[in-house]
Amino acid sequence: MKFHFKCRTAYLIPRNALLLAGILVLAAVLRFNNITQPFIDGFDWRQVSTAMMASNFYHRNWNILYPEVSWTNPTAPGYQGREFQTVSYIAALLYLLVGEHDWVGRSVAASFGLWGIFALYQLVRRVWDEEHALLSAAVMALLPLSIFIDRSFLPDPAMVALMTTSVWMLIAYLQTDRLHFLLLAGITGAWGLLSKLPGLIVGFAMVYATLTILRFRHRLNRKKLAVISIVAVLALLPVVAYYLWALHLAHSYPPYHMAGEGNWVWSKGKGLKQWWDKSYYLPLLSQKLMLGAPQPVTVLVPLGIIFPFLGFDREGRSQNSPFRPATPGSSAKAPWLFHYWLLGILPYYLIGAKELVVNQWNLHITDPAVAALSSYAIITISSFIAKLARPSGRLVVKVAIITASLITITLLGAIQLRLMYTPYHEPGYELGLALRKISQPRDLVVTMATVLGDPIVLYYSQRRGWLFPPPPPATVNVMALPEDDRESIIAFEKLRAEGAVWLGIVAAQHAKLREKHPLLLAHFQRVCRLYQRNPKWFIYSILPSAPGN
DSSP states (O other), X not given: OHHHHHHHHHHHHHHHHHHHHHHHHHHHXXXXXXXXXXXXXXXXXXXXXXXXXXXXXXXXXXXTTOOBXXXXXXXXXXXXXXXXXHHHHHHHHHHHHHOSOHHHHHHHHHHHHHHHHHHHHHHHHHHSOHHHHHHHHHHHHHOHHHHHHHTSSSSHHHHHHHHHHHHHHHHHHHHHOOHHHHXXXXXXXXXXXXXXXXXXXXXXXXXXXXHHHHHHHHSSOHHHHHHHHHHHHHHHHHHHHHHHHHHHHHHHSTTOOBTTTTOSTTSTTSSHHHHHHTGGGHHHHHHHHHHHSOHXXXXXXXXXXXXXXXXXXXXXXXXXXXXXXXXXTSOOOOTTHHHHHHHTHHHHHHHHHHHHHHSGGGGGGGHHHHHHHHHHHHHHHHHHHHTTSOGGGHHHHHHHHHHHHHHHHHHHHHHHHHHHTOOTTHHHHHHHHHHHHHSOTTOEEEEEOSSTTOOHHHHHHTOEEEESSOOTTSSSOTTSOOSSHHHHHHHHHXXXXXXXXXXXXXXXXXXXXXXXXXXXXXXXXXXXXXEEEETTEEEEEEOOOOTTO
16 A cells, blocks of 8 residues: 555656646747737837836946836936836846847746746645646636736736745745745745735735634744744835835936826826726726636636635535645645735725726736636536546546636637737837938937827837927826827927937828827928838928027
8 A cells, every 4th residue: 555655646746747847838838929029019018118128227227226218308317116127127137148139028027927827836736735736827827818918028927926926935934834935935025016016916815824824823823923024024125115216216307207107096187086987997997807818717717706605615625625624634724815815906906996907917916816716616617517427437527627628718818819919009110110220329209109108119219219299297198199289389399409300100190190180290291301101100300490499
């Protein structure tokens, strides 16, 4: 019996390791697919901003505390209040080795995404079991929104991977009492929150796990609670200090921009009444969720949430349910961890619904919980159905249902990924390349992309200059032209007086100018000379401003 047990254990470990390796390889294939695509997809403007900061680290200033964009006053640094630049700085360092390419930033994000899947597997196997851990990793690998965000040049993949690792390390400490796990939890947690502040959402899950496991193992030992609290405070101190510094940058340098400003319930002119009139952005959230997740997941997650309350798997709780009561001698677990993980989104939504919904990548922090709860629902359903089959065929039925679920998620996700990869902003990319070709390195450019406020043309031109309309305080809203064309003309003349040499306009915006802003277009044509045109864009050479104008 001992020999048989050892052989069986020795067999299981390699098999699970191979399954995990296969999941990670599949995840890598999906995330590195089309990795050389320019930043022309639906998330282009946020990726371009990240890429600009990486480029400015590489070309101008290596101080990570001064993230800089290139779409503000070219005579002054374009420092902004941003998250700690984990992804962009690593990309800039890699530029030293391989040169400045779009695939570098995407690859850094994708690598963090793969680490996040591995960390989720390790976390789930500690709070639930091996079976749920493997399936959670597989679902995370196949989620279309997770795939798309993980291959985007954004800070979110790093934040999610680091925060998942922090929770994993905390659980490991609570279960083993090994201090180095707690220290790693503090370090990765601090780094994750620095990389992006919405990582605070997982705080609910971490508090729950701490109280649950300590109560089971040590009856809430005060000394251990004190040690954990000290590490938590020490981890939060650099986070608080950095974001105070980010606020200082936002208030000290034009365009006086703090990431996410205007998207919070307390924002001036955009507060609670406006949110209430928009049904607190719930219709838009529903639309984004349907786009970001295949239909099976949108059904599986609610089922994974409610099944434990209904006792759907009660017959199997003595053997294979992660929600079975802990018994003396068993490993202390935290079965409701992912319920609390999702619960953390509620206070965030109350104060930042617009930020969460408008910038869809913010939803990525929920993907580990989405994957875990989906895996629980799949295993529960498959186990229940398998019991209806003959004993000899139960395993086959269960595996077939799990496989069919993963295939369905994959196929429906592939349809949505094709939509996400659509090169919506290719005209801006091509216009930027054209400006780079005809202009000199020190020439200042003014750009109007497919979406006003999008810096894609400036980034690919590799020139400095301005968006049009220029950001506050020059204009009120960078994403819309003033109704009175005279305001836009005054703003343009200021840029002209400051040395603007080229004006690039994508064809879609040019058509809107002709239809809605004819006075502004007429002014452009009067003080500029059409240099090149294309079905996708127009390039004007700006005539020098007369002295005294």
